[in-house]
Amino acid sequence: MLPPPATPAPVVSAAPSCPAAQQQRPWTPLAPAEASGPPLASGSTTDYRQQLRPTPAGWPTRPLWCVWLEPAAVDGPAALWEQRWWRAVTRAVASWQQLLPIQLVSDPAEAQVQVQRRRPPIQNRRASHGRAVLQLLQVQRAGVWSLEPQVAVLISPGQAEPAIQATALHELGHAFGLWGHSDQPGDAMAVSPGAQPVLELSPRDRATLRWLQAQPGLRQDLQLPATAPASPR
Numbered sequence: 001m002l003p004p005p006a007t008p009a010p011v012v013s014a015a016p017s018c019p020a021a022q023q024q025r026p027w028t029p030l031a032p033a034e035a036s037g038p039p040l041a042s043g044s045t046t047d048y049r050q051q052l053r054p055t056p057a058g059w060p061t062r063p064l065w066c067v068w069l070e071p072a073a074v075d076g077p078a079a080l081w082e083q084r085w086w087r088a089v090t091r092a093v094a095s096w097q098q099l100l101p102i103q104l105v106s107d108p109a110e111a112q113v114q115v116q117r118r119r120p121p122i123q124n125r126r127a128s129h130g131r132a133v134l135q136l137l138q139v140q141r142a143g144v145w146s147l148e149p150q151v152a153v154l155i156s157p158g159q160a161e162p163a164i165q166a167t168a169l170h171e172l173g174h175a176f177g178l179w180g181h182s183d184q185p186g187d188a189m190a191v192s193p194g195a196q197p198v199l200e201l202s203p204r205d206r207a208t209l210r211w212l213q214a215q216p217g218l219r220q221d222l223q224l225p226a227t228a229p230a231s232p233r
Contacts, residue, residue: 018111047207047208049208052177052208059212067103088161095201099209099210112151115172118154129155130153130154130171148218151175153175
């Protein structure tokens, strides 16, 4: 089998642009809201925007995504397998980093996206190698409260390295706001994987992401009352 195509390594920045969360608390709408949002006009064949759905607070986009990857052992019996997982996931991050502002961080408290090296639990009697779980949280960073998307991404290490990369590429797409699926197997966000793992973003993936990035982000006026109790992180 040929090795996966070379992808630039993800950039790790030391800039203090991802401050750690000081406090966080769940967010719930103060009034009923439609989770699916208004229907979108059908997109052209160049993208799949019509398959995406916003949250009750709007589209979960950000000017900067702070991402934590579970570290891999550098020695010992598990190092070979954990390093393989790390290489595959960082290639997937680097693909998205060509299109989005993404900063890797070493502290999970600094991240909106946390990528964990474990197989997702069975859901609806179906097993999977990857899953992204979104919740909206009120988060205080550097003394300022804001509404943030917080995403846990579970990627199973029990796959071949190209399959791990393809799984990570797909699930990270969800994490970065593409909450929907393409119906074409050549797209990274295809609803079902094809015969060959998709290791790079397709033109349709890129076009859909560009459309999403042009949408307004989460509404910051939908806050919990100031007197709401904060829960420990």
